[in-house]
Amino acid sequence: MKEITGQPYAEVIGDPAGHSKSPMIHRFWLRKLGIDADYRIAEVKPGGLADYFANRADDPDWMGCNVTIPHKLAALEHVADPGGVRESIGAINTVFRGEDGALIGTNTDAAGFWVPIATRNWTGRHAVVIGSGGAARAVLFALAKGGIGEVTMVARSGLKAMGLLAQFGLKGGVQDFGAKLPGANLLVNASPLGMAGQDALDLDLDPLKRGALVYDLVYKPVETPLLRQAADRELETIDGLSMLVAQAALAFELFFGEPAPEEGQDALFEKLTA
Incomplete structure (x- = not known):
């Protein structure tokens, strides 16, 4: 894996993606754990997926992304699939870096x-x-x-x-x-x-x-x-927040190498519903 030169970050990609509550969830956990990293939003058009993944693959600070509408099927074309997600579920919602730096697709939605x-x-x-x-x-x-x-x-x-x-x-x-x-x-x-x-x-x-x-x-x-x-x-x-937080916890550990903290969940849900 390439050496991190700045602040590590993950993000959510979609078209649109501005509605996503994922940054609030991941930033909440990052602060709880004292991890110096960020989680962002990236609006990516369907025609821009190939360039997006090529650019992020060359960014040593990029830890991965969550994938939302409409990219969950198309993103499979641009990442490795060692877990056979293409054959089992046929869609991904998370991309993370493997130990060798390769971009790996998986699905935490299920x-x-x-x-x-x-x-x-x-x-x-x-x-x-x-x-x-x-x-x-x-x-x-x-x-x-x-x-x-x-x-x-x-x-x-x-x-x-x-x-x-x-x-x-x-x-x-x-x-x-x-x-x-x-x-x-x-x-x-x-x-x-x-x-x-x-x-x-x-x-x-x-x-x-x-x-x-x-x-x-x-x-x-x-x-x-x-x-x-x-x-x-x-x-x-x-409601959808229950699934959102559960799948985010699985992705968080893939991105940042630490389990999402269990304490403070009530405070997190209060923030998400405010």
Whole structure:
């Protein structure tokens, strides 16, 4: 690995990326641990990915990046994949330097998604997953590993969604946004719908099973219209900050070589929701 000549840093890349709360999370942990490093935002257009990774590979202070919309699939073309993420999940959300300085892609989204629901028994249950992009891939990977019984995909491209179900060996089907939801135990919004600046997510949650869990990966706003609607129906909810912080902790250790501190998490969530 090249010698660090200045202040080490990591960053988040996306188009757009300005909405990201990752800098707040990573800087909070860096201060807690007394690490002299930074975490930044980089707006990268789809056509600029190759130049971005080439330039960062030559920057000895760059420790890695988180990858957000719309680069989670395309970024795989520019980094090494020793863990076989291309074949398993098919999308990355984190790039870090290996011991030899090579840029390595991985995915902390799947584990980050799973952490808040890991204590529940999902074997044989029915899930609805909205979206068919990089985040949905991570969700489907985690649900398949967790033994989910059936998945209904809600997506604009039925063919793409069916391909994802087949890729992860999941039973289920695909429907469009206007169709009535099935009586599922879990609904996951893995699309950008409902995010600030994006189209609204308009769903009728009444068909979901009593006691169903609604999990929205969107975190800006933290309380999305989908989560408010679920709460009004007395359904359990999980917001996108839970996954964001869980996946960030995994990435933090890859970037900076230290585990994210567990103490102060309440203060962190207060900052994120202020």
